[in-house]
Amino acid sequence: MSKIAVVFWSGTGNTAAMAQAVEAGAKDAGADVTLLTSDDFTADMVGQFDAIAFGCPAMGAEVLEETSFEPMFSAVENSLTGKKIAIFGSYGWGDGLWMRDWEDRCRAAGANLVADGLMANNAPSDSDLDECKSLGRSLC
Numbered sequence: 001m002s003k004i005a006v007v008f009w010s011g012t013g014n015t016a017a018m019a020q021a022v023e024a025g026a027k028d029a030g031a032d033v034t035l036l037t038s039d040d041f042t043a044d045m046v047g048q049f050d051a052i053a054f055g056c057p058a059m060g061a062e063v064l065e066e067t068s069f070e071p072m073f074s075a076v077e078n079s080l081t082g083k084k085i086a087i088f089g090s091y092g093w094g095d096g097l098w099m100r101d102w103e104d105r106c107r108a109a110g111a112n113l114v115a116d117g118l119m120a121n122n123a124p125s126d127s128d129l130d131e132c133k134s135l136g137r138s139l140c
């Protein structure tokens, strides 16, 4: 059974809803899934999982959330070489720059991104949640 972590930060619940759908999709596909916030994930945990989904909304000016998620991800990214990962998050008024920059970072770290970053505008719609489930399945 593949072991998957879904690690996210969410201020108003939109990315949290996406994370729960990613978790549900991976569970449907038979994975052993652990849902964690960015406060509870550290670089030394990367090796415990076969695949990791990271979720964070666009914050600041088109950046990852800066007090919890960014410090966690900076500490973790050098451990992601060859690791199967997925990234997702909600955004408001931007054009997805934060996600494109994040994809570039993941690829530069040598991570195996299973899909392009998955974005939902504000609260995820039913079809966004279906895509999140499918992303979770694709990590298995």
Ligand SMILES: Cc1cc2nc3c(=O)[nH]c(=O)nc-3n(C[C@H](O)[C@H](O)[C@H](O)COP(=O)(O)O)c2cc1C
Residues within 6 Å of the ligand: 009, 010, 011, 012, 013, 014, 015, 016, 057, 058, 059, 060, 061, 062, 063, 090, 091, 092, 093, 094, 095, 096, 121, 122, 123
């Ligand atoms: C402080 C702050 C900064 C934000 N910066 C951006 C931004 O740069 N680009 C964007 O598209 N949305 C931005 N947003 C909107 C959030 O990404 C959007 O509300 C998202 O749905 C929040 O997700 P969450 O419910 O998981 O916290 C910002 C929101 C806040 C509160």
